[in-house]
Amino acid sequence: MDRRQRIAIVGAGLGGLAVAGFLQRAGFAATVYEQAPTFSRIGAGIILSANVTKALRRLGIEQDLVASGLKPHCYISRAWDTGETLYEIIFDASSEARFGGPYLNIHRGDLHAVMHGAVTPGSISFNHRLVGLEELSGAIRLVFDNGVKVDADIVIGADGINSKVREFVVDAEPPRFVGAVAHRAIFPTQRLRGFKIPDCTKWWGRDRHILPYFMTSRRDEIYVIGVVPASKWESDAPSVPGSREELINCFANFHNDLLRVLEAAEDVSVWPIFDRERNDCWSRGRAVLLGDACHPMRPFMAAGGAMAVEDAAILTRCLATIDAAAEAFRCYEATRIPRVSEVQRISIENSWMRGPTDVDWFYRYDSCVAPLTQPNATEMKRRRAQ
Ligand SMILES: Cc1cc2nc3c(=O)[nH]c(=O)nc-3n(C[C@H](O)[C@H](O)[C@H](O)COP(=O)(O)OP(=O)(O)OC[C@H]3O[C@@H](n4cnc5c(N)ncnc54)[C@H](O)[C@@H]3O)c2cc1C
Incomplete structure (x- = not known):
C-alpha cells in the first residue's frame, strides 16, 4: 500500500502503541489519538508470553522489557485444597530457545512506558477522545471531544472494550x-x-x-x-x-x-x-478494529494483550503488502479470526495450563512471519456486497 496513506489510530493502549510502532517501522506516518491526558501507572501486572515478546522484539524493546519485568523461573498450577501441583512449566534458556522468546511478568505501567518509547516521538496526541466518525468521499473524518477534526484514509480502532470505532463498524451494543x-x-x-x-x-x-x-x-x-x-x-x-x-x-x-x-x-x-460474544465483523469501509475493540475476552488465559499485539503485527503486514485497504482488511481477518477465537474459547472455558497442556501452538507462534491467510472468494463477495 502507498506509504502516503494517512493512518489514524484511536487508542494508545497495548494494541494502539504496537500497531503504531509496526506501521511506522514499515514506512507509514501513523498518528495515535488517545483520550487520556497522559499515561498513568495503573497498578496491575500483566503476563507476556513468548509469542508477544518475540513480536515486541521487532520494535527494538525486548531488552528494555526484560530489564523492567521479570523472567519467572516457573509457572505452577496448584489445587485449591490439597495444594497438589496440577501442572508446572519451567522457563529457562531451553524453553526460551524452544518458544523463540522469553516469558515475562511485568507491571502494566512499566510495559506502557517501554512501548511508548517504540513510537515516533510526537506521534501521539493525548486529550483526544473520539466522539464520532463520518464517511466522506475518499476519506474518513474523526471527530474529537475537544473540537478537533482529522481526515484520514484509514482508521484503526484500538480503543479497547468500549470502543467508539466499534460502534461505527458493528453496533453500539455494550459489553456483557x-x-x-x-x-x-x-x-x-x-x-x-x-x-x-x-x-x-x-x-x-x-x-x-x-x-x-x-x-x-x-x-x-x-x-x-x-x-x-x-x-x-x-x-x-x-x-x-x-x-x-x-x-x-x-x-x-x-x-x-x-x-x-x-x-x-x-x-x-x-x-x-x-x-463480548464472538463477532467476526472487524472492519467496515475505511475503519478496522484490533485488540479488545473487536475481541475482548475473559482474562483467564492472560492473553488479551497478547492478541492485541499479534493483531497489530498481522494488520501491519497486510497493509504493507496489499494495495487496497479492503483486501488488506479481509486478509487480516482471515489470518487472525481462527487463532483469536480459539483463545476466546479457552478463556471462557478457563482451562489453560490447569493440567497437562500443549502450549507450543500458542507460544511458538510468530506473528511477524506466520503465513497470511487469503480470504476465500465467497467471503470476499459477501463483504463487498455489504
Ligand atoms: C483483570 C485483567 C487481567 C489481564 N491480564 C492479562 C495478562 O496477564 N496478559 C494479557 O496479555 N492480557 C491480559 N489482560 C487483557 C489485556 O489487558 C487487554 O486485552 C489489553 O489491554 C487490550 O489492549 P487494547 O490495546 O486492545 O485495549 P486497551 O489496553 O484497553 O487500550 C485502549 C486505549 O484506548 C483509549 N480509548 C478508549 N476510548 C477512546 C476514545 N473514544 N478516544 C480515544 N482513546 C480512547 C483508552 O484510554 C486506552 O488507552 C487482562 C485483562 C484484565 C481485565
Missing part, C-alpha cells in the same frame, strides 16, 4: 458482564516476613481462581489477582475499593500457602470482568 469480578492488590514482598513463594502460581478452585506473582526481577512487590463469581456489577466506575478481609473471605477455604500471602495483602480493589 461475565458474572465475575477480580480482586487485585499490589503490596511489598517484605510483608510476607520471609515466607517464600514461587514466581507465579495459579490456585484453582471449583468456581474461582487466584494468582500471586512477582512483576520485577527485584521480587520486591507481589501482584495478586483473584477472580470470584458475582451476580451483578452496579458501579459506573472502572473499579471499587476492596479490602484484605473481603479477599480472604473469598478464598477462606484455600490452602494455607495461599492464605499466608493474602494475609499480607493491602491496597485491594475490585474490578468487573466484561467480554
Whole structure:
C-alpha cells in the first residue's frame, strides 16, 4: 500500500502503541489519538508470553522489557485444597530457545512506558477522545471531544472494550458482564516476613481462581489477582475499593500457602470482568478494529494483550503488502479470526495450563512471519456486497 496513506489510530493502549510502532517501522506516518491526558501507572501486572515478546522484539524493546519485568523461573498450577501441583512449566534458556522468546511478568505501567518509547516521538496526541466518525468521499473524518477534526484514509480502532470505532463498524451494543469480578492488590514482598513463594502460581478452585506473582526481577512487590463469581456489577466506575478481609473471605477455604500471602495483602480493589460474544465483523469501509475493540475476552488465559499485539503485527503486514485497504482488511481477518477465537474459547472455558497442556501452538507462534491467510472468494463477495 502507498506509504502516503494517512493512518489514524484511536487508542494508545497495548494494541494502539504496537500497531503504531509496526506501521511506522514499515514506512507509514501513523498518528495515535488517545483520550487520556497522559499515561498513568495503573497498578496491575500483566503476563507476556513468548509469542508477544518475540513480536515486541521487532520494535527494538525486548531488552528494555526484560530489564523492567521479570523472567519467572516457573509457572505452577496448584489445587485449591490439597495444594497438589496440577501442572508446572519451567522457563529457562531451553524453553526460551524452544518458544523463540522469553516469558515475562511485568507491571502494566512499566510495559506502557517501554512501548511508548517504540513510537515516533510526537506521534501521539493525548486529550483526544473520539466522539464520532463520518464517511466522506475518499476519506474518513474523526471527530474529537475537544473540537478537533482529522481526515484520514484509514482508521484503526484500538480503543479497547468500549470502543467508539466499534460502534461505527458493528453496533453500539455494550459489553456483557461475565458474572465475575477480580480482586487485585499490589503490596511489598517484605510483608510476607520471609515466607517464600514461587514466581507465579495459579490456585484453582471449583468456581474461582487466584494468582500471586512477582512483576520485577527485584521480587520486591507481589501482584495478586483473584477472580470470584458475582451476580451483578452496579458501579459506573472502572473499579471499587476492596479490602484484605473481603479477599480472604473469598478464598477462606484455600490452602494455607495461599492464605499466608493474602494475609499480607493491602491496597485491594475490585474490578468487573466484561467480554463480548464472538463477532467476526472487524472492519467496515475505511475503519478496522484490533485488540479488545473487536475481541475482548475473559482474562483467564492472560492473553488479551497478547492478541492485541499479534493483531497489530498481522494488520501491519497486510497493509504493507496489499494495495487496497479492503483486501488488506479481509486478509487480516482471515489470518487472525481462527487463532483469536480459539483463545476466546479457552478463556471462557478457563482451562489453560490447569493440567497437562500443549502450549507450543500458542507460544511458538510468530506473528511477524506466520503465513497470511487469503480470504476465500465467497467471503470476499459477501463483504463487498455489504
Ligand atoms: C483483570 C485483567 C487481567 C489481564 N491480564 C492479562 C495478562 O496477564 N496478559 C494479557 O496479555 N492480557 C491480559 N489482560 C487483557 C489485556 O489487558 C487487554 O486485552 C489489553 O489491554 C487490550 O489492549 P487494547 O490495546 O486492545 O485495549 P486497551 O489496553 O484497553 O487500550 C485502549 C486505549 O484506548 C483509549 N480509548 C478508549 N476510548 C477512546 C476514545 N473514544 N478516544 C480515544 N482513546 C480512547 C483508552 O484510554 C486506552 O488507552 C487482562 C485483562 C484484565 C481485565
